[in-house]
Amino acid sequence: MAQAGTVDRILDTAEVLFAQRGxxxxxxxxxxxxxxxxxxxxxxHFGSKEALIQAVFERFLTPFSLALDAKLDxxxxxxxxxxxxxxxxxxxxxxxxxxxxDPQRAAIFFRxxxxxxxxxxxxxxxxxxxxxxxxFARLQLHLHQAVPGVPPMELFWRxxxxxxxxxxxxxxxxxxxxxxxxxxxxxxSTADITKRxxxxxxxxxxxxxxxxxLHTDK
Amino acid sequence: MAQAGTVDRILDTAEVLFAQRGxxxxxxxxxxxxxxxxxxxxxxHFGSKEALIQAVFERFLTPFSLALDAKLDxxxxxxxxxxxxxxxxxxxxxxxxxxxxDPQRAAIFFRxxxxxxxxxxxxxxxxxxxxxxxxFARLQLHLHQAVPGVPPMELFWRxxxxxxxxxxxxxxxxxxxxxxxxxxxxxxSTADITKRxxxxxxxxxxxxxxxxxLHTDK
DNA sequence: CTGGCAGCCAAACGTATGTTTGAAACGTAT
DNA sequence: ATACGTTTCAAACATACGTTTGGCTGCCAG
Numbered sequence: 094m095a096q097a098g099t100v101d102r103i104l105d106t107a108e109v110l111f112a113q114r115g116x117x118x119x120x121x122x123x124x125x126x127x128x129x130x131x132x133x134x135x136x137x138h139f140g141s142k143e144a145l146i147q148a149v150f151e152r153f154l155t156p157f158s159l160a161l162d163a164k165l166d167x168x169x170x171x172x173x174x175x176x177x178x179x180x181x182x183x184x185x186x187x188x189x190x191x192x193x194x195d196p197q198r199a200a201i202f203f204r205x206x207x208x209x210x211x212x213x214x215x216x217x218x219x220x221x222x223x224x225x226x227x228x229f230a231r232l233q234l235h236l237h238q239a240v241p242g243v244p245p246m247e248l249f250w251r252x253x254x255x256x257x258x259x260x261x262x263x264x265x266x267x268x269x270x271x272x273x274x275x276x277x278x279x280x281x282s283t284a285d286i287t288k289r290x291x292x293x294x295x296x297x298x299x300x301x302x303x304x305x306x307l308h309t310d311k
Numbered sequence: 312m313a314q315a316g317t318v319d320r321i322l323d324t325a326e327v328l329f330a331q332r333g334x335x336x337x338x339x340x341x342x343x344x345x346x347x348x349x350x351x352x353x354x355x356h357f358g359s360k361e362a363l364i365q366a367v368f369e370r371f372l373t374p375f376s377l378a379l380d381a382k383l384d385x386x387x388x389x390x391x392x393x394x395x396x397x398x399x400x401x402x403x404x405x406x407x408x409x410x411x412x413d414p415q416r417a418a419i420f421f422r423x424x425x426x427x428x429x430x431x432x433x434x435x436x437x438x439x440x441x442x443x444x445x446x447f448a449r450l451q452l453h454l455h456q457a458v459p460g461v462p463p464m465e466l467f468w469r470x471x472x473x474x475x476x477x478x479x480x481x482x483x484x485x486x487x488x489x490x491x492x493x494x495x496x497x498x499x500s501t502a503d504i505t506k507r508x509x510x511x512x513x514x515x516x517x518x519x520x521x522x523x524x525l526h527t528d529k
Numbered sequence: 530c531t532g533g534c535a536g537c538c539a540a541a542c543g544t545a546t547g548t549t550t551g552a553a554a555c556g557t558a559t
Numbered sequence: 560a561t562a563c564g565t566t567t568c569a570a571a572c573a574t575a576c577g578t579t580t581g582g583c584t585g586c587c588a589g
Binding site: 338339340350351353354359360 | 575576577578579580
């Protein structure tokens, strides 16, 4: 990130600062000064701060969703069975590995996702759902093959729960690490945590659904 | 919330707005104008905006943690066994029931918690950990009794994962409801979702831990 | 009646933010 | 060398924010 163009320097700096402090708490002046570019460059190249935020996400999610699509193709072709471990494993390895050069990049990825989802008014949320909803639906389909006993509606919510567990944990990892270090005298890396996450999520996703139907239709 | 004093009117309005839009995105002017009080009243009664935020949390969490302590006492006294369902069930029923008059209050509670945790710099996080860490530790102890096969370190993270699933889901319920309604033609209440959450979390928490020790000590 | 005081109010203050502006610098094709 | 479109820059602009101020109420003890 040393001698890149102005646009990339802005994106590189913005994605780090957004992940660290959040969108509202990160000023354009903080971004531009740290990036070594003029303040007006953001509005010149992106138009507005909100457009900058979207650009940051696009640069992140487009390669990710493309890679995920490819991996799912590969899995369907080679006949690898649809198990929760396999499907979730693909997502995790991809999220951790789309930028192998920078290991911290994965943490930024999740923290950004967390910021996006906790963003209350949800402009970003809609944007994400419209632009990357297709891959998401495909993923869910494979999961349904993996746990046919869980009805689609229930599965939808369990995927949301899983998303929450992943994003929430990794988005707040910095603080959690200090707690974990204080209470257990050990620190945890992103890879460590994802290793712990996988069995938890698998256990949750394939849990038995309660007998009594909780009025699933109006 | 009709004819209460100024302090309570501010707290009532602030907790709703904070939950809806987040802390940084909610201005004191928005709070005071909606509450029908003067702008200066916040700084007069609370001292600063940050103190207001803490006051909102204190009013929420103190009754909750007291009730939780009492319920745990009751459980220990009456010899109810420590199962994941029982322990988590207590928390859920309490979170949903501490303010039975207002069903929406539970959603606000979780959304606020989500805002607090996703708050990047984490002043609030420390505050919560120091003021309510004791109840949290006690809860974790009971969980450990419930799933003795899971080592404490692993359990710590699984509780974090569970927290994430709960807070993330309920904090973004508004948006998720529209998605769920579009895709499955049904809507979900807070109570509905928590009913779905319980088996998911129980399944995750009591999942088998992988054989290979993931270098649990430095 | 009167003094004091806590609560309340409109107005202003200082600061930080996103955005816009107009000119300067740059690179490139003619 | 000249002209032109793009990019960069310092400066200013408008606005929104949290906070402070000084005076105005109403009430209750003396």
